Amino acid sequence: MSISLLLEMATSGDPDRTAVVDDDLRLTTDELSTLADGGAGVIAASGAQHVAYVGTGGAMLPLLLFAAARAAVPVTPLNYRLSADGLRSLLDRLPDPLVVVDDEYRDAVGDGYRTMSSADFLGAARIAEPAAEFADPDAVAVVLFTSGTTSKPKAVELTHNNLTSYITGTVEFASAQPDDAALICVPPYHIAGVGAALSNPYAGRKMVYLRHFDAQRWVELVRTEGVTSATVVPTMLDRIVSVLEAQDAALPTLRTLAYGGSKVPLPLVRKALSLLPEVGFVNAYGLTETSSTIAVLTPDDHRAALAASDEAATRRLGSVGQPVPGIEVEIRAEDGTVLGPGEPGELFVRGDQVSGKYTDIGSVLDEQGWFPTKDVAYLDAEGYLFIGGRSDDTIIRGGENIAPAEIEDVLVEHPQVRDCAVVGADDPQWGQIIVAVVVPQPGTEPDVEDLRAHVRAQLRGSRTPDRVVFRAELPTNATGKVLRRELVAEVNQDRPSALPAT
Incomplete structure (x- = not known):
């Protein structure tokens, strides 16, 4: 199944629903789909074998994801915070790319590439001859570079099947309420940004983009756009909590707040829970190689752990919850032995959403399809997963x-x-x-x-x-x-x- 089908299903279900809010730009589901068809025509006419995006995201991320899918070429959002040399070193690793770039990063990209500004791509997509073909489900849809704590970032290849398996396995089609809106402030080059751009249209949820995170602006958007769900990283949550404390503010429409990306200090989690008692908190854990989330600590898990009296149940507030449907997990010792509850070792995961494949390296899955995460972890007696950091640390x-x-x-x-x-x-x-x-x-x-x-x-x-x-x-x-x-x-x-x- 191609990721482009996710948007086609959303369009057939409710074409007039607002799909994207990006500052002054508002697009319905049908308008986004029409632009994706035109964008696919722009990509196909360019002859490019790959699409790269350098920018802060917003509407450009879902547009390029679906347009590239309909042109049957992979897309790579790049970290716009990198130096010019860092950006170009990654661009040089992509085969004959069309580089779509926000104006503020045009100089960093430099010359030597087939380049279009984001504004020009959007304009061209409005008038281009549409193109739409179904990509091979096993073809690469998205390539994301790891954060590069090593000298050379690895290029993770995610197929259409990997990504759609994650979406269809964790999200119910058209399950959102008519007033549901998701506030997205994670960067476009992170797997959480890609996952949000695919899952929200499929669920039928309006996407509200905040390109440059500011805690005060985040609070304002929740109120003005009637935001019902949001995802943040720990530093964002800390700043949001500070704003809410200083203003004694309420967020009456917010129903779900997910946090992840890295470990969140438990005192901060408890403070956020006390400030927003009506909000359902979700801790989501995943990796680029697993197409995003593989384990979730649900709102009910949070409340149960907070109210629990026995130590084992209380401790689960520091876990990442239990595996999502379709994901298997194992904890292994250095010799490969599968460990039991409470025994720390390396986390291995398996499932259709797991890629484990890198450009120029190939697949690192073992013979049974298990991916070595390099995360130290353990499972408790009830199957809750606790992450103890990277083995390299x-x-x-x-x-x-x-x-x-x-x-x-x-x-x-x-x-x-x-x-x-x-x-x-x-x-x-x-x-x-x-x-x-x-x-x-x-x-x-x-x-x-x-x-x-x-x-x-x-x-x-x-x-x-x-x-x-x-x-x-x-x-x-x-x-x-x-x-x-x-x-x-x-x-x-x-x-x-x-x-x-x-």
């Missing part, structure tokens, strides 16, 4: 493997800690030492020994941070992931001897 101190998330979960509960990240710094004696990078609560000055004692009281002595450093904020990317390599480089510049771990 593991600190090896004196030969002992230490998961940063284990320490972060304890440290962030200290009343004077707003946020934190734990990383390993080079050390001649221990190999690595534990460094806690702490963002204090406003108006507080945490004592280093008090923070160390707080961790030591709840974890083994070997988990006590050797050093604590303070920062006004943690460096993150657009999806809220902490840039740990930046922190490691920072703490390695100053390497005092390790304190005794007692």
Whole structure:
């Protein structure tokens, strides 16, 4: 099934429904479909083998996704925040692309490519001879580059079948209420942005785009557009909570608020739940290679965990919930043994929405179709999934493997800690030492020994941070992931001897 069928089904169901709101631009489902047909004609006439998009998204993302699908060529939204050299290095890896670019990033793209401005593409799509063909369901629909914590970002290939399996497996067609509206502020080059552009038309939900996140503007759009659902990353949620606290504001239309992209500190989750008691919170976990979400902590899960008295149930507020339909999960030890409840290991996932294939590398699925996520995780007795961070982030101190998330979960509960990240710094004696990078609560000055004692009281002595450093904020990317390599480089510049771990 081609992703273009998702829009065709939406158009046949309700052609006059407002599909997209992007500042002053409003498109019905039928208008979006007509533009996608024209856009496919523009792409086909160009002779390009690939479409690349450099820009902030909005209506251009769903338009290009569906237009490229109807032209039977893949599309790649690129990170517009990259340097000019970074952008061009990725463009050079795409076969004969048509580059559609917002005006503000035209200079960064430079010359040497077949290029159209976003405005010109939109104008051309309005008058072009329509083109529409059904792509092979097993053909690549979208290519997304990983965030590039390694020297060379990997190009993840997602087929039409991968993406439509995710949508049809997790979303009921035309299930949205007539007044439903989704506020989208995740970047277009992230899998969550792609998933939102495909799932909302299929559900029959209006998409309201906020291209440049601003917490005050986000709150205003929820009110003026009657937004009923939204997805945010941790840094966005933190800023939204601050606005709501300062204004004593209410969001009467908002029914669902999903958060994900990276781990959200539990104190922030509890505060958000208390500020918006009528809102159903959703924690969504997924990867680019899995076509977005593979596990969900539902609103009922949130409420049950918050109200629970036994520790196991309370702890589930820090989980990512249970696998979505069509997804299987396994936790494996280093030797491949499948582990039982409560035993941490590497998370493997399997399902039709899972790609696990990279350009120039090929598939990394094993013989049974399992994808190695590189995430450390465990399942509890009821099948709730807990993510402990990337295996690459593991600190090896004196030969002992230490998961940063284990320490972060304890440290962030200290009343004077707003946020934190734990990383390993080079050390001649221990190999690595534990460094806690702490963002204090406003108006507080945490004592280093008090923070160390707080961790030591709840974890083994070997988990006590050797050093604590303070920062006004943690460096993150657009999806809220902490840039740990930046922190490691920072703490390695100053390497005092390790304190005794007692």
